[in-house]
Amino acid sequence: MGLAELNRRWQSGQQLIHAHDLSYDVGSQPEGRERPWPMDPIPLVIDEKEWAQIETAVIQRARLLDAMLRDFYGEQRLLHDRQIPPELLFANPHFLRPCHGAVPRNGVYLHSYAADLARSPSGSWWVIADRTQGPSGVAYALENRLVSARTLPTLFNRYQVRPLLPFVEAQRNALLALAAGVRSEARADPRVVLLTAGPQHDTFFEDSFLAGHWGFPLVEGADLAVRDGQVFLKTLAGIEPVDLIVRHMDDSMCDPLELRGESLLGVPGLLQAVRRCTVVIDNALGSGVVETPGQMAFLPGLCQRLLGEDLRMPSVATWWCGQEHARRYVLEHLDELTILPTFPRFSLYQDVPSPLTDAMREELAHRIEAQPEQFVAQERVALSTAPVRTASGFEPRKVLLRVFAAREGESYRVLPGSLTRVSSEETSHFLSIQLGGGSKDTWVLGGMGETPLARTTEVQPPEVSFAPRPSQVNLPSRVVDNLFWLGRYAERVETTVRLVRALLPALSGEDDPRHPVSLEAAIRLLIGLRYLPPETASASLAEQLWLLHRLLSEMIYDRARLFGLGWNLKEMRRVAWNVKERLSLDTWHVLQQIDADFSRRAPADPRARDSAQIGLLDRVIVTLSAFSGLLMENTTRGHGWRFLEVGRRLERTLQMAEILRSGLADAPPDEIESHLQVLLHIADSTITYRTRYLTELRLDLLLELLLSDESNPRSIGFQLLTLVKHVENLPRHDGPEEPSERETAWQALRAVRHSLVANLCWRDDSGFSALDQLIGEIKKAMHTLSDALTLHYLSPVTMSLLRSS
DSSP states (O other): HHHHHHHHHHHHHHHHHHHHHHEOOOTSSSSGOOOOOOSSSSSSEOOHHHHHHHHHHHHHHHHHHHHHHHHTTOOOHHTTTTTTTTTHHOOOTTTGGGTTOOOTTTSSOOOOEEEEEEETTTSSSEEEEOSSSSSSOOHHHHHHHHHHHSSSSHHHHTTTTTTTTHHHHHHHHHHHHHHSSSSOOOOSSSOEEEEEETTTTTHHHHHHHHHHHHHHOOOOGGGGGEEEEEEEEEEETTEEEEEEEESSSSSGSTTTSSSSOOOOOOOOOOHHHHTSSSSSSSSTGGGGGGGGGGGGGGGHHHHHHHHOOOOSOOBBBBTTOOOHHHHHHHHTTTGGGEEEEEOOOOOOOOOSOOOSHHHHHHHHHHHHSSSGGGGEEEOOOOOOOEEETTTTTTEEEEEEEEEEEEEEEEEEEEEEEEEEEEOTTTOOOOOOOTTEEEEEOOEEEEESSSSSSSSOOOOOOOOSOOOOOOGGGOHHHHHHHHHHHHHHHHHHHHHHHHHHHHHHGTTSSSSSSSOOOOHHHHHHHHHHHHHHHHHGGGGHHHHHHHHHHHHHHHHHHOOTTSSSSHHHHHHHHHHHHHHHGSOOHHHHHHHHHHHHHHOOOOOOSSSHHHHHHHHHHHHHHHHHHHHHHHHHHHHHHSSSHHHHHHHHHHHHHHHHHHHHHHHTOOOOGGGHHHHHHHHHHTTTTTHHHHHOOOOSSOHHHHHHIIIOTOOOSHHHHHHHHHHHHHTSSSSSOOOOOSSSHHHHHHHHHHHHOOOOOOHHOOOBBBOHHHHHHHHHHHHHHHHHHHHIIIIIIIIISSSSGSSSO
């Protein structure tokens, strides 16, 4: 193919990565911006026979670790028979004493497992690390495959690469079958949730991906509650029992009541429900105890004891310094080994630098002799390499594979591929994505033939004997809250774009017949909105032009301004990220496009910047229209869509009311027409006005169009009528009736309907008093409505806990 052709193909691959918002390390970037997923276009290829050996070894290791967990939290015969030192169990911070005796309902502790594998230049495979606490990476492996298959379709089909998606589907079916057997009564609608550590966690992309693909609600700890020893999901309809929790969170963070008290992520009382077998957790709490590298030295003997088999794939050679003979060997070979803490914490792996100076070697030896049980030594593995694409051509990089297995029936099923990580540089030992490494797709050949470990049976999802429960009332309050604010921020962005676009022509000094706006009208409107100080009205013409130019530029490009586009776009994307699993791919593409438009640096030349701003705002208006259209056409008319619409209509009411008040407050009587032109342009109602009223601009006609006309999608009356319809269809609540969102919405609508346009147009010495009073009532009603919705539906600690499911 050659480098030039590969580079051309890879451009489309990078576009896919951007379109899918494939990212990592969400929380650490400034302004919440994620890091694009680092992927190399050249796949790592493994033949069928070699993969068969890997698959068999990973399945055996998963069975072994599950048996160890069953013993550690049960009879502990391995300790009594001296098969493993007690220091490696009881001193391990991941050994959760409250979990001892809490046997899972099906007796299985390990449902999901991942092994980090390394290959030496000679071809031998070792296990570098075991991952048992909600192992991450499956979603990234699937996305790598999607990009790779579309970038190299001919090669992918020619070599019959084994597909990855059947593994994910089989894992979902196994989870549903497991959940269906939790409760004593026959259940055809098991309730499974995916527990995430939140959008700030570095693998939230994977959480939202799997939740969306599997159709399981993505929940945080605040979305769940334990009542009478059973886990419930807080929804709009009340609380609903949960049968199975797929957790992507560390063991100790899951229950602040009995485990880690300072945790704000978990569910108080969760362990109590586990003891009563009213819920199953994938993986069982406490499974992190087998991740410690200190136990690797004992795995061959444990495999013989528990499974009666030889360990098929060795761990990297490991010495636990708590044993005297191992400690002597380590102290004699410090320069040849990698020293690790026995129980790594906070992603701490390598404990000492290499090579060692004489002083460092002596200090390390003293530390090991003082606390030998706290140290593990491992052989320095010479990793094999694979070719990667670089700016200068192809270069070798060290590779590490993460292979995944999932419980299926009585054994495990292995993903026919892996998340392959590569080092950032040829001499680098860091293969972590967080530390600058990259990733590859892994092609296992032989996709059209029989799999190496063909299975006679497949786990099927439970049969549904009746209509499934409607999902629209099962939304967690956190999801509804984010959808509500997504609607509000989307409307704030659109209103700000229309405002800035309407005022930019005032800077040109030449009247635009399509968008007429005077400098004085623009200044007075911005003063009324409190974007400019009142003294701006008396400033010189040059100073007014300079202040207006600076303000409009900052509203477009400055992300620190609370009323600017940058800040509102950032917040809009934040709440959208929190519910990404509920947004279609097309909808997310639109959000990506808006963010990309405003992420570009502003032109340094002021003249080029001025000309670019109009084009930018015009494009964003079109993109926002596409966003609104996708939400209207592609979203099921459930309560999630309803709250998103409530947020949009409520915010549009507030924005339009404030613009009407500010645009008319200080308008001189002899210049009222220029102010009315600006208001019509901002409300995108100029054509409607001209075709309906074949006369000059009049205040009474404008108020009729933008305030009381319930057929105009931009009028306040239309928004209030739509709000009334939506709140009437919300689930009923049994809490206190004050404040009532239904009464509040009707009150605002009646106020507009009963107002007389002639009275609103009356102007006394203090201005448009009647109009100001009406707008004040509308704004107060909208804030009251927002508070009522938050109280009854949007708060995680909600009164729905008092309602039965």
